[in-house]
Amino acid sequence: MSYKVAIRSFKTLTYVGSYKKLRDRPVPYYCAALLGAGIVTYNQYKQNKYRAEAKEIMQLRNYMAEPITPISQLEKTQDDMKAQMEMLIMRIQAEFCRALEKEEDEAWNDEKTEDEYDYENDIFLPSPEAKFKVDRWTRKEGGGGITCVLQDGRVFEKAGVNISVVSGKLPPAAVQQMKSRGKNFENKELPFFAAGVSAVIHPRNPMVPTIHFNYRYFEVEDKNEVHWWFGGGTDLTPYYLNEEDAIHFHMTLKHACDAHDASYYEKFKKWCDDYFHIPHRGERRGVGGIFFDDVDQPNQQSAFEFVTSCAEAVIPSYLPIVQKHKDDAYGYYERQWQLLRRGRYVEFNLIYDRGTKFGLHTPEARYESILMSLPLNAKWEYMHEPKPNSPEAKLMQVLKVPRDWLLIQKSKSSTT
Structure with missing residues (x-):
């Protein structure tokens, strides 16, 4: 291995x-x-x-908070997929939050020390503690979650990394949504279990892209039968196109997919391009990545290991891009373009995103956590169009016509 x-x-x-x-x-x-x-x-x-x-359970001090399920219960059911998934998302949340906090710490360490400031000419800004605010919450119907949000950092304007471990009965709207995807349930009231990790990172520098990832596990009981499946994905939303970064991002995800099935990347890349589409704008949200739902093959453990590989690929796919561009120069014009693109992000999440809709329709929905994906600042202008042949127009070309970043189709054509 x-x-x-x-x-x-x-x-x-x-x-x-x-x-x-x-x-x-x-x-x-x-x-x-x-x-x-x-x-x-x-x-x-x-x-x-x-x-x-099964040492995940023993690493409590490394998590952002105590698991939602009691430790004693997790220890007894550590072979159960519900427990395995909860431990995975607890670890992924903690690793990602610590990695982002490290970027903030290093960014502030690069600033002047207190002794280096000229108080007559400089405005003294003490280094803030850019750490995640941790909010552990529970719901009466069953389960809860851990919401971690970092705001107003030097590198990250807003970063949210959530986990949720919830159970209860699916509301009619959620059942209907699942039936529209081909789930044939017979009972009207369906007991369910869902566990997932979801993150959206909005950087301060427009040259650093936004990233979103979500990996989840579902169980639904219907007539004494348990239906289970995994879903998720990782996608990148740049404000300025850097082809080198897009290739690195997609290649990292492809390696994670290829370790399990050589057909996964191409299939899930297309799914991502199709899913993160804003029909009323005729454009994609970003440069894609991978996205999948209803994965229940070849077996539960293999599907879990695939999701684990995808979740573990987030940091190596994104952090090198952050480190590369977090200190790039930008001005007022680039900032305004970033805010406009964030407006598109908001439109997709509130109008089309299935995960947001499911969360809002779930009984005792915690709206503060659901809406953490929204940026701290966004902007809308009436009928805005980028200037022809500008860097902004270059990005729009890719958003309107998704690109084969790894030239897979070209490679197939040459071999045939």
Whole structure:
């Protein structure tokens, strides 16, 4: 397993444009690259080892809060998929939040120290504690969640990373939504269990894209039979197009998919392009990624391992892009364009997103957590059109006609 991870990590590096620069540099740079791959390998090895030995439950101090399900119950049911999924999303939430907080810490460490300020000419701004506010909540009908939100950071204007572990009976609107996707339930009242992690990160710098990911597990009881399935995905929403970043992002997700089924990436990439579509605008929300729903093959454990790989691919797919662009220069014009694109993000989430609709229709819905995906600031202008041949217009071309970032169709054509 660790050997495959190392090879996959190195292959990802070869597809990133920055690697082209690396090839022409001295040997120490290669050593640094291999060391990075080794660290990734070791970290994933540790994570797999913890899962195999059910040590996720013992890592409470590393989570953002105490699990929703009592620890004693999780220990007794650690082989049950509901417990496995809760432990996975607890870990993914904590790892992602810590990674984002680290970016904030490093950003403020790069600022002047207190002794370096000229108080006559500088406005002294003390380094704030850009940490996630952790809000653990419960619902009467069953379960609860942990909402983690970071606001007004130097790198991230708003970052929300939520988990929810809920149970109860599906409301009619939710049942109807599932039937529209081909779920043939017979009972009118359906007991259900749902566990998932969902995150939306809105950066401050317009040169850094927004990312969204969501991975979830559902169980529904119908006539003494339990129906289960997984869903989720990761997608990228840039404000300015950087093709190198898009290729890196898609390649990282493809490697996660290929470890389980070579057909997954292409199929789920198209699903993502089709799903994150704003029909009334005739454009996609971003440059895509992967998206899937109703995954119940080949078996429950294999499906869970696939979702785990996808969730673990979020940090390596996104953090290098953040680190690359968080200090890029921008001005008023770029900021206004960023706010306009965020308005499109809001339109999709409130009008078309199934997850938002499901949350709003769930009894005792916690609207504050559901709407955490919305940006801190957004803007709408009447009939706005970017200038021809501008960087903004370049982005719009990709949003209107999704691109095959990894040239898979071209490769297929050449082989046939």
